[in-house]
Amino acid sequence: MTYSDELKGRFQASLMGNYGLPPVAVSHGEGRHLTDVDGKTYLDMIGGIAVSSLGHSHPAIVEAVATQAARLAHTSNLYLHEKEVELAEKLLELAAVDGKVFLCNSGTEANEAALKLVLLAGKASGRTKIVAAEHGFHGRTLGSLSITGKAAIREPFEPLGRDVAFVPHGDTDALKAAVDDTTAAVFLEPVQGEAGVVTAAPGYLAAARELTAAHGAALVVDEIQSGFGRTGAWFAHHAEGITPDVITVAKGMGGGVPIGAAIGVGPYAEALTPGTHGSTFGGNPIACAAALAVIDTIEREHLFDSVAALGAHLEERLADEGRIAQVRGTALWRGIALTEPVAAEVVAHLAANGVLANAVRPDTVRIAPPLTITPTELAEFCDKLIAALDEVQPAPGGRP
Structure with a gap:
């Protein structure tokens, strides 16, 4: 043996x-x-x-993690530290948005934060409906699972208590039929990774942006797999020339160290107030140091x-x-x-x-x-x- x-x-x-x-x-x-x-x-x-x-x-990640661990490994959310501020500022720069960042530990958590952002922002107008794509993947916690279009992993846990409409990925007409004035948000991946790396036709995200803006709904772009260079750019949605209301990122951002983030723009940057969300490990100093090392290496090389x-x-x-x-x-x-x-x-x-x-x-x-x-x-x-x-x-x- x-x-x-x-x-x-x-x-x-x-x-x-x-x-x-x-x-x-x-x-x-x-x-x-x-x-x-x-x-x-x-x-x-x-x-x-x-x-x-x-x-x-990679030497840059090894050095960043070792140096940070020797200096400060954890603070919780009771205190702030330099690396989380630096990383949030850098994410906003790379995304080219005027917004704010919630740091967490994974892609699922980033999408959970995004759900809270859009539901809190839509609460005043009574918007609760979410539109997402068939065969899409946004995570496995019960909130993110409710908007995950892979039926085989979602259905064993239904009912999930959320008003979600699933439409074919890349079908602009189906999206138009599903989005209305009760819609809080549309969640889309620029490329559906778990469906087999399936790319929508050019213009799909731009059409989704125009449609959601017309109905006062949020556009959430899930860049958890597609972000940080996977498609040859920091973010895949930049190819469409759009600005989403929320961008979720994780995976390649930490280069192997667990980290995620939800980037909110406009009112979605301000939706979270004290007590509405949190994470003990979110924004961990070691994870933030690793992410900054990844970004620096990609830029420098x-x-x-x-x-x-x-x-x-x-x-x-x-x-x-x-x-x-x-x-x-x-x-x-x-x-x-x-x-x-x-x-x-x-x-x-x-x-x-x-x-x-x-x-x-x-x-x-x-x-x-x-x-x-x-x-x-x-x-x-x-x-x-x-x-x-x-x-x-x-x-x-x-x-x-």
Whole structure:
């Protein structure tokens, strides 16, 4: 029995079964690679689900976390500290909005805060209706779950006590039919990550902004997966030239350290008053230091310049592969749609050959590698993906 096998047994005996049994027991990471407890090394193409934006053990994050931990690890919300102020100011600068920030620990918590913002702001006019997209994902706590369009994870917990209308993602006409003067907010992802990295047609977010403004409703843009360079920009919605009322962020912002934020604009910046919301760990000094290090590194190393080029190279490399129906997404956030529902088998074959990816749907392999990935590492992924397809889904008469 390997140590991985032993650890998996202990995992099953001591942790709840909500994740099933993870296939790899990780020991440590460096750059774009993870090493398991038995010494096998993997190219990490999923990045902790779009979290490890600078890869693993990046010197800037290591230094920021160690320095801050030695200085001040925790304050609670009873006191303020320098790093949370610096981070809030920086987020407002990057988002290019006049607003205020609520700091928390995760994407789910950011969307919970956003729900409170829009419901408090709409309370005077009696607005309680929320409109969200089918197959969307906003979190698993009961509030964020109520606006999550993935029925399979929402329905076991219904009724959730909230007035929510779900519409097809990217369908402007359906959105127009659903939004009215009773609507408090529309929650949308610029790209639906958990649905398989599905991008709406250009102009969809702009249409949503115009529609919500016309009805006096808030537009909440969930940038939890898409933000912080995943699409080659700080925020995906900037491509539409819009200003949402609330922006939620997390994942890649901390580079592996848990942190999230809700950014409120205009009246949504002022909706929370003392006692309406809080978080013991929100704005933690260590997490804020890590986030500032991530932002500084992205800016200093001009990582966005390479992200778009690498994404284009990936598309070109896979364009003629007949068993790939489509490479969805942008830059280094991709859903590789297969012609057959064999994503789980492909991902298992990749892992056996030292590459970690995610079967986000039966027919879709999702990748979200560190923004620091090299062309050589990206080529390795493409080669091993095609080799996995050769093994799992051989083309008639051999390779196309």
